[in-house]
Amino acid sequence: MHANALKVGCQTFTWEMLGLAWTGGPDDLLAAIAAGGYAGIEITDTMIGAYADDPDAFAAALAGHGLTLVSFACGAKSGYTLKEAIEADLDRVRRWIDFAGRFPGALVSMGSATVVSEGPREDKFAIAAEIYNRAGEIGRAAGVEVAVHPSSHHNTLLFDRPDYDRLFAMLDADLVGWVPDTGHILRGHPDILDTLATYRDRIRYLHLKDVDAEGRWAMLGEGVCPNAAVIELVAAAPRFNGWLVLEEESDTAASDPAAAVRRNRETMRGLGA
Template sequence: MFDPEKVLVGITPTGWTNDDYPSLGDDISFGQCVTEMALAGFAGCSVGHKFPKDPDVLERELSQRGLRVSEPWSSTFFTVNDMHERTVESFRDSMAFIKRMGGTSVVVAELGHAVHQQPVPPIANKPVFDKAQWAALTAGLNHLGRIAAEADMRLCYHHHIGTGVMTRPEVDRLMTETDPDTVHLLLDTGHLYWAGDDPLDMARTYASRIRHVHLKDIRKDVMVRCNATNRTFIESVIEGVFTVPGDGCIQFKPIFQALADAGYEGWLMVEAEQDPAKANPLDYARMARKYIRETAGV
């Protein structure tokens, strides 16, 4: 299905440790995390708060395990007053880091007014941007996209639960109001499904703009229960709303096929925030790698 020379399979540290909620997996070391990633058969990873900050040390530790860095995360705050310059500066730092590590993509998400880190139900309380905020966001993303393109890099926008770009109509608006040549899309299957939309349809619609993929599955019964009982984002994660591909309700093979048909090149990243005390990270990493190999051919 995919060309293994052009499509790489990686995993994020969120099954082992969690940047947003450091108490999850607090007892798991950086060494255990990256060693188990390698044991499970992945080619790369994103970075987490326990990873070495020195790029030389990080590169050495990862290369010893046959891993490389897939992407950095760079939060944007274009919908917050007086945050434009700080957002641009942070993006430039992230771009310099991933370029140093041999990568090409920077993952961004607008976290202005986001609630997924707050003690509230994330869907009911998500921000709804007004016209001025949308204008600030899309203009800011176009600016970052040009900065990235001029450095032969790519900006990939991550729609996310609890943020102002969460639902399919919001993604559609973002895609319509940004430059298709410089603002690319990160498809996150789990976030879109939880938002009530169809990841397969979005994959087909935006296949030409998708340049990065986060693969997370959904335990539908947990999602329904958490929504009905007004759980927060972190409470939902702890209860197991997310899992690895092949362990939930999302059908990934047609999504892979839609991307392959469009000539997708880049990373397929397993990203399943779970409580490692309940879901053994190595077991789930191996489960995910086996499923992707069988369904995507890489």
């Protein structure tokens, strides 16, 4: 894929991580992201606000800012690892798949399983795989692609390469895609490029963020992520849709999210996107 075909979106977690310090709403996010020079947005179930029950109004708001919905990201308190919560988790995912279906090309991104339930960690992989695969079936019926997004926070089920290998072996690669997140991968994988190359056929779009050598969040381009090599590899993946979604979690973003995402967009221009 030529660099000119790449599209750059922004993930709203940069604001969500502020917690109670963030008092704005989804319209404020759209305004800041559009002003930052982005073409698209990935919004979360936590940040969608009053638009959760009105996708048509959200579509109008996006159009007013010249933005495309790249993906709708959702999680679950169960961490997708609790057997007795499977049906409730899938009901919530079904809701967001229906929402995303209003937006042509939009995906639903399911956060990686975080081990919050009791019992052996190894037993949680099969529970998570069942939820992801069944969500993929729901998405296929609705014409919406579903993908897994990794995390390296807390006691995640997806941290190092053996975790990825184990879960991905249980997933239907046609039903369930992957949203690689460079920052989260770097915190648990010695060779990010090998992981990306191994599972390139699963990649749907890319989350770009950076970490320093100790795994602490850094502004894009100021850490150890080999951004140019990552983009080149991912852009050649057969099911990559062209979207690079920037997500910033550094201390710089915590002090001024809008300024941080503007700066990251300039960094991407320097990389030709």
